[in-house]
Amino acid sequence: MAGPVPGFERKHGELWCDDVALSAVADGAGTPVHVYSRRLLRDRCAALIAAFADYPPDLHYAIKANATLAVVREMREAGAHADANSGGEIEVALRAGFRPDEIVFTGVGKTHDELVRAVTLGLKAINAESPGEVERIDAIAAAHGMRARVAVRVNPDVDAGSHPNISTGHKTTKFGMTVAQAYAMVTEMARREHLHVVGLHVHIGSQITRPAPLTQAAATIAKMAATLADQGIQLEHLDIGGGLGIAYEPGQEVLTAEEYAAAVLPVIRPTGLRLVLEPGRWITGPAGVLLSRVVDLKQQADGRWFVIVDAGMTDLIRPALYQAWHEIEVVTPRDGAALECDIVGPVCETSDTLGKQRSLPPVQVGDLVAVRDTGAYGAVMASNYNRRPAAAEVMVDGAQWRVIRRRQTIDDMLQWEA
Numbered sequence: 001m002a003g004p005v006p007g008f009e010r011k012h013g014e015l016w017c018d019d020v021a022l023s024a025v026a027d028g029a030g031t032p033v034h035v036y037s038r039r040l041l042r043d044r045c046a047a048l049i050a051a052f053a054d055y056p057p058d059l060h061y062a063i064k065a066n067a068t069l070a071v072v073r074e075m076r077e078a079g080a081h082a083d084a085n086s087g088g089e090i091e092v093a094l095r096a097g098f099r100p101d102e103i104v105f106t107g108v109g110k111t112h113d114e115l116v117r118a119v120t121l122g123l124k125a126i127n128a129e130s131p132g133e134v135e136r137i138d139a140i141a142a143a144h145g146m147r148a149r150v151a152v153r154v155n156p157d158v159d160a161g162s163h164p165n166i167s168t169g170h171k172t173t174k175f176g177m178t179v180a181q182a183y184a185m186v187t188e189m190a191r192r193e194h195l196h197v198v199g200l201h202v203h204i205g206s207q208i209t210r211p212a213p214l215t216q217a218a219a220t221i222a223k224m225a226a227t228l229a230d231q232g233i234q235l236e237h238l239d240i241g242g243g244l245g246i247a248y249e250p251g252q253e254v255l256t257a258e259e260y261a262a263a264v265l266p267v268i269r270p271t272g273l274r275l276v277l278e279p280g281r282w283i284t285g286p287a288g289v290l291l292s293r294v295v296d297l298k299q300q301a302d303g304r305w306f307v308i309v310d311a312g313m314t315d316l317i318r319p320a321l322y323q324a325w326h327e328i329e330v331v332t333p334r335d336g337a338a339l340e341c342d343i344v345g346p347v348c349e350t351s352d353t354l355g356k357q358r359s360l361p362p363v364q365v366g367d368l369v370a371v372r373d374t375g376a377y378g379a380v381m382a383s384n385y386n387r388r389p390a391a392a393e394v395m396v397d398g399a400q401w402r403v404i405r406r407r408q409t410i411d412d413m414l415q416w417e418a
């Protein structure tokens with residue numbers, strides 16, 4: 001990695017992002033605001049590519065993790081290609097400057113219009129999720145006199161070991177085709193004039209922290225590719241999806257990028273095929289924080305406190321949806337006894353909690369808190385519930401910062417309505 005990565009650190013007790021005090025961003029851009037470190041974004045992308053240096057991969061950044069245009073552009077400049085999960089993400093990838101042959105397109109339930117767009121653009125691969133989808137892609141390609149590049153998404157029936165809501169590789173989930181179905185499909189596709197079967201794809205889930213499921217999933221498609229090669233069907237690439245987890249809690253054990261490479265390369269290397277990766281969270285997650293201001297303090301029946309802040313589940317739904325843990329820090333801590341508290345948002349839902357059972361330095365109304373590791377699946381999962389406008393997003397670049405997505409206004413929200 002190129003040089004030290006400061007990221008989010010304390011200077012004179014105050015939390016900074018690289019060379020900018022977070023308090024300065026909050027004063028300038030208002031709260032709640034998502035703040036990203038350009039340097040961390042780039043360095044993490046480069047670090048993941050470097051971990052695979054002895055078998056250089058095509059790293060397709062999973063746009064779903066953070067789809068803000070300026071962030072996606074950074075990924076391209078850092079050497080990534082793109083993984084899109086919808087027609088909207090394909091358009092974002094194109095506007096960020098990716099060429100169609102740098103984009104793979106995944107997703108259950110691709111619509112006719114999305115498939116027409118994908119086929120006619122000539123994307124690097126459409127990862128087909130079902131036999132019916134393959135038929136639809138074939139028909140569209142034939143109608144346009146084209147040959148669509150298609151990979152088959154395999155459901156390897158592997159337990160990723162992460163939260164059930166974000167595990168996708170078990171046979172009971174809606175994702176991909178069984179190994180038997182996929183073999184039959186690829187053999188059939190190889191005979192079709194308008195289909196070019198380019199690869200196999202797996203993605204077994206997200207926030208994976210153990211190597212075994214990742215190895216198992218990669219081994220499943222590596223073995224299939226070898227069997228298909230024996231039958232004269234030569235693929236171009238194996239796409240092992242994303243899923244590499246990050247440490248949300250201090251001391252949480254996760255895989256390093258190098259351990260991830262070591263878990264999958266031994267099974268991929270013998271195939272000699274190009275390796276496609278689709279990481280999202282590992283790159284952007286730790287590169288962002290959600291900054292929020294305390295708006296009220298209220299004591300609970302058991303003596304602990306509610307710290308009520310101006311960000312809520314509409315800005316970061318992960319704690320409410322997956323009981324996810326995010327570290328929460330006071331930006332400019334005061335001296336005094338620790339405050340035992342739950343940090344909650346203003347939304348009219350009991351699940352609108354950012355952190356439960358926390359111990360913070362004493363805070364007052366107006367103080368700033370930073371919710372860590374919100375660069376992935378933070379702003380992208382925002383909603384306007386309670387007519388709350390989407391938060392602003394800011395990119396810090398060294399000692400400079402700029403708004404990369406301005407705060408939504410009530411007029412923005414209402415402009416679609418009759």
Ligand code: LLP
Binds near residue numbers: 244
């Ligand atoms: N490729 C495919 C086909 C995917 O479905 C996903 C994520 C990725 C790649 C990127 O996975 P990552 O490297 O980021 O784990 N909202 C949830 C996570 C949902 C992940 C969906 N798919 C959360 O906040 O934990």
